[in-house]
Amino acid sequence: MPEPLPSPADLSLVSDCDNCFGLCCVALPFAASADFAVDKRAGTPCVNLDADFRCGIHARLRDSGYQGCTVFDCFGAGQKISQVTFGGVDWRREPGSAPAMFEAFPVMRQLHELLWYIREAMALSAAAPLHDRLRRALGDIDAMTSGDAAALAALDVAAVRAGVNELLLEASELARADAPGRRHNYRGADLIGAKLRNAQLRGANLRGAYLIAADLHGADLRGADVIGADMRNADLRGADLTGALFLTQAQLNAARGDAATRIPAALARPGHWAAGAAR
Known part of the structure; x- marks a missing residue:
């Protein structure tokens, strides 16, 4: 192959x-x-x-x-x-x-x-x-x-x-399929402003979810499918997005994060995150 x-x-x-x-x-x-x-x-x-x-x-x-x-x-x-x-x-x-x-x-x-x-x-x-x-x-x-x-x-x-x-x-x-624990299905869900701090979302389906201003501080998003998810102003400080599926630079740019946010190697840490994502 x-x-x-x-x-x-x-x-x-x-x-x-x-x-x-x-x-x-x-x-x-x-x-x-x-x-x-x-x-x-x-x-x-x-x-x-x-x-x-x-x-x-x-x-x-x-x-x-x-x-x-x-x-x-x-x-x-x-x-x-x-x-x-x-x-x-x-x-x-x-x-x-x-x-x-x-x-x-x-x-x-x-x-x-x-x-x-x-x-x-x-x-x-x-x-x-x-x-x-x-x-x-x-x-x-x-x-x-x-x-x-x-x-x-x-x-x-x-x-x-x-x-x-x-x-x-x-x-x-x-x-x-092999993600450990429960695989949450939030496909297309309205999670605007949701309190998901430290949430275990490994392998979750977040396709098309509305995560606008959601609190994902410290959340585990490893291997989660985030294609089309709206992450405007989402708090990703300290979150782990290692291996997140179909994550784009635009999604990161729209969110807030910090030096502790873990992102895929193919993407760049947004410049506005350097100040602690105060905006």
Whole structure:
């Protein structure tokens, strides 16, 4: 049987802003809220976007009311659209390309997110029976990312996600089967503000759970499936997320943690955690 593929962090599924045309700062809309200081329409450049496609307030985004920007992760879709799909020609030099570029970007972002999940599933030894199917899914989606802007815009991404999700769920069940103790099922549960301090959630199913502002201080989340879980402002100080399934950088960025929070090696400790996650 072929060896599992490398971690997603070893591939082009990590954002590289230096090779992107500021697409997340232009293509996507946002509304004035706790995450964004102002309203912005899709296709309109953010007022903080500089001429070199860098953010003019990157070092102080959270203090300036743009916390949402520090959470977002494109999974490398920005540089793929910029350097591959559009061959390194940016929307400022060729304004006519802007509509197609901005429409293709969110589609590519979803495809790259799926590639991240599939790569992680293929690294699970317990999911070995699924590796052939996972490889086929990987190849199919990788081929989709190589299409031109028109092909990307025409994709039924919801259908693609649905098919991959069933495969990822099978991988999750296999990986969590041997977790010790009771395996809690909180799939899609409303756990907003829940008191889960020091909770034993090893191997739990937290797929799509609402963990907004939940107290998970010191919780054991080893091997828990957290795909799609909303972790905004969740307290992860001292929590153990070692081997958490399908955990993304965006989820960590949205949460609060500290130096004692244990995270998978493929992910980075968010900078705002250094001060004890006071925000």
